[in-house]
Amino acid sequence: MRPAQAALIDDMLRRVLAGQPAHETVPHLRRWLDFNNHRFGPVVDAPLDRDHVAILDASLAPERLAHPSQNGGENLTAWWRAQLARIAPRIGIGRYAEDRGIYDHPEAPREANPRKIHHAIDIFLPAGSKVLCPYPGTVADIGNDTERHGFGGILILRHETDAGVPFWTFYGHLAPAGLAGWKPGQVVAQGTLIGTLASEAENGDWPPHLHFQLMTHLMGWEALDVIGISWASQWELWREICLDPNIILGIGANCAAPVARSPLQLVAERRRHFAPSASLAYAQPLKIVRGAGCHLYDETGRAYLDMVNNVAHVGHSHPRVVEASARQMAALNTNSRYLHDHLAGYIKRLADILPPELSVIYLVNSGSEANDLALRLAQAHTQARDVVVVDHAYHGHLSNLIDISPYKFDGPGGGGRPSHVWVAEMPDTYRGRLRDGGKDIGAGYAESVATLLMDMIGLGRKPMAFIAESIQGCGGQIPFPPGYLDAAYRHIRREGGVCIADEVQTGFGRVGTHWWAFETQGVTPDIVTMGKPMGAGHPLAAVATRPEIAAAFAGGMEYFNTFGGNPVSAAIGLAVLDIIRDERLLANARARGMQLMDGLRVLAGRHPAIGHIRGLGLFIGAEFVQDRTTLQPDAAALKTVIEGMKDAGVLLSSEGPHHNVLKVKPPMVISEQECAHFLGLLDRVLTELGR
Template identity: 50%
Template structure:
């Protein structure tokens, strides 16, 4: 006891003498070093390490690397070294022997091994941390890192001599196989991969997690080595996957997170799975070596239980598919040759033969829906094999068809029919990898394209195919692929042997009967195979939804082989997480996703509601595109009817186009009477600029601040919302920006009867500024209600005065009705009419086609004539018969359902209700709008108008999550609740919204936050 107290006192004195610290020291585990947590008097915590004498070069490396990281990447979650009073980072001390003292900052959290908060976030944050770490270490060099080190798995071959001492035949065989593959396949590829210094030991005791399960720090740089970079990922994954439900998924997630911040090469991603297995093999061999050196230390064998258990789990995985999953997670093609094979097949399809031929004519084909969405899914799931055979026969007879088709990509209800085998399930939910062609037993089956017999299989229980043939083919570029023919007769295999050449159209077998084809109604299952995954003739015919993007590359759609007259493939439903990932890979990331990080997967819509994949109905209060309601039956019927008759361009005469132009222009005041039809509001506004420049001979444009008029280059130029925002390049020289007329927080406010004319003065100033440079405006852009400006109605008289200033300088005036037109404002058909003006050009889009991509420009005959200057104007799709029919149907519904009046009545009800709520909720600063185009501005203080963007953020989340109401925000300060639902939005919808708004604002006022 006296020795212990003396030791503690000496240690405390050492801490004070070296670092000027006083506090409590708590001993921590350590194999060679003495480690102590220092709980200083000022509340801070540190790690005191007293390094044992030994490998001085390794210790110097650890000191050097932390100093390098402190300079190169100070944000990294690693300890920082605290110098002693004299400035040294290492100080010789005498405490239980000669040692080197080092003080480090403490990393808060629990080590991975002891944390209950482990999750997928733990894996991904570890991968990201290691990616950033290795990026920072890319230019770090130290002699200590160039050691020959037993735990550098790139040197695994050096441990082969210990294999004979591994206990257990199964374990020994697994280690030998891993080492053999390492020598023949992995090491040659690894030697070509990037090399650098890595941490090399991100194990579950060196990784610290916070309370949320995210990585908060990385400890112990004592295993650092200069080696192949990808080993960093493999070592970390070997520990991270312990005890997980999906070990390959953990490896893939960690590798993908690393790759996102420190891109891997394709070769590196392909090696990760093998290197994780190699790490386990090295661990087994190192323990075997240590047991040989320390035969009494049985603990070394106990510590290997996790290693052998996890290695056995990985050995049970299909290694080829595991590598594909990791490649895919990192953004590489799961099957490198898949795209090349697909292109070759498309280019050569004209030479393919029909696998089942009807002599003298094209076959009559009918679709057999075996999907989970089939109207007969419940019935199909109860049929036995014989009853299913009768079902297929009836379908063929009733359709007068030669073949019935079971589709590729179908999520199957009945893929596993057995012949009275009670042990086999009658229905599974897996995705079909081939196309089924149902016909009579004994029907000849022909090779679609020339090849050679690769594999034969007659294990009906194993793969459910019955007798199966895989033919081998090779593209002109040398890529090998296979065609699989399943459910053949047993006799079919007797006439074939591996290596045998088969010509296109040559008979390779016949359809098997129920008793021999795996228990199915007679049919051919034909499947493309780019990689047989080492399964050879036992290749599977169904894949999982979770890995569909990989199965699509392993077995692409075989429709290209068949040239069928009906669609023979489906798009299986995927998870939201998968869809987000694929959007980011396949679609430009600048295309945003609503309601991230919990986006909605919408599969249907009706009226004012969107419907998600679970059948939940979401009240849509932001969709002014589906103006007359989602999927309005009259609009759908008009589109379907015209699509089935004719769709062509507007160069041909067509009654509907002219009638639509007549009906549309009749809704405008004179002299607006000439139409140009385009496909989007952006196209409409771009064409309007061309019209104005042709008519005026001027080039310059005037726009209102914070406006948005479209995504084309010409329209980004007149959209301060874009050119002054993130990624914008500022105002172009040919554009002038007028002050935004905001009656709530602008210079001139509610109650000023001359506010409109005062704000219009800034338009006059922009015109004068152009004149001072010898220029004049071609066009003045303005909406009737400012959308991105914050749902701002214009002050009375604003457009009248602004138009007068522009026209006095020879310019034209445009009313952008893309968002607010077609009766939405309630009092009028067009928002510009609320200002008592007639513009020179009107543009419209969004609601014009109720979701169909169409738009229009309306102008005067005089301006249209100026544009007819010899250069033909033509738009391939603008004004096509289908669009015109849809446009007419929308006008009919607006008229017949009295939607303009409805917007006025419901909009007034909603605004009155919101203003009443403002009496109870001071965060509501302003309620404004016309009809069903409404803004509710949130403020923290009605005197200072401090914007309450946090209140809007809270509202958007809570209205969605708690009330299933979809809203959005707007305005320069992001503090305006934007309301613009489909026009049929009714009284019950309005009251539901107001009640929900009251409830959420009440919780916000109590201090709740999202």
């Protein structure tokens, strides 16, 4: 691109970002096109109505291809050929304004701001198909792009509105021989044959098609300068330079991708309409448009290594999850009042990976729903109401769960501890009452539970339940010391209460050695709740309990959940279990967790800001302190590190009562290379920040 053209683009972009049109003729031209679209003739000698076309969505990620290449053109060509065979004999239409993520490859390094937003509409027809002039004009330029994945033969026509405002139509992938008779300035009448579609050999190796682009400004370009795809960061400008050409084609189908808003626009819209209590991550929020494996991608195509997402358990957009969801949604989605193989199969598979005592399963939609139901089951069984919880715990956002979550009721906006809730001390062996190295620390911390029970019984009350995450999350990624749950469970059961294990964050193999984190404590709860990872991003959760508890709950009103146990959710749940088994993700969690913990300990030896490393499998915390002797928390340092890691392309967040614990909970499919990449970047950021 010549310097004068680059300067023109920069000037136009500044105007657009300031809320002005890219150039003065754009508003007039838009209005004229809207009111005069009936005056355009056909562009190709083929029917382009709903009955004869099929829209091809090329925004698909390359992971969905059988053999993705690191060359975006190769990916797009392979995908187009497969789609054209599928839709034949209909005409394929490639969309305008499409973010062609198919150009990406998860392992290929990409520039920070790749060009991949499509300026035109593609019309797929056989080589030799006729291309016609849709409106009177003159030839602006002719060219022949002989590069592989280039445009082949090119023709640009100049047109004018009734008021003399110019606009241009651009035709790519034409047979070069058919353009030999045209010369710049030559008048072209509406309906004139202007060329034919080229074969693959003379068309940059693309399947034969017409790239049809409508332009409000020629930008001083010659034929070979015109670009057909642009940078996402500049799309606000290019959508003014390259208008939707369907106004001329009149296909009558959705030929344009949804309009993409800039991050600034999205922030403004959230402020106007979205709940103000919902927070955004990072000082400069990210616009994330897709995910693949352990990576998330923003609107510019930049990849971010996701080190904190324990919801995308088997990786973002896993092909088997996507396929299972789409296949079942296309067949049936209804409620659990009907028999269905997926429902029966899924609850059987869940029961097989749980202790045999926990043989009754309820399917719901979220961890909050699961914990709410767990409390109802416990109350029906015990006819009591008092609950023992662990300090700083969080169990969900429903009203009764806020009541049992010290993280919420003792936090900003909280109303304090309700009278039926009893808070046991957090068994934190780093900064708690009992530290690492002591004898019987777990049983010692569980004495807090026993003391609360004595106080409760002294008031003539009895416990309904003891509920605890099997590893504390919001409390700071804290694995309980050995023996803690065993002793706490014994205290509760002795007084007639039930034990609830909240596995919403830690279940389904995240700890690496077992399916469930409570198994690392050698206990079997009376009720287990699970959620986040079950559907790998799809809303799916469950409660498992003993038959006698379920029987007590069944004696009253019916429990029915409209979406719980629907065939689509069950199909997705089955796919997730299959992936965990087939890809040996428990073993991967164990190996990668050891790699991360060992690497963080090495970093702690070089960076005094890291005071403590803890975790099991891929559920890890690194606590930041100002001083390793006083253990003074350093939330400010951690916040700076998290922002620095975001800038380096890694997503993280903080946890803990003091907001000073770096939580590391990546998808279970994370690789050895990705873990090493994370550790290397963290070392670099800590060094740059002098931490």
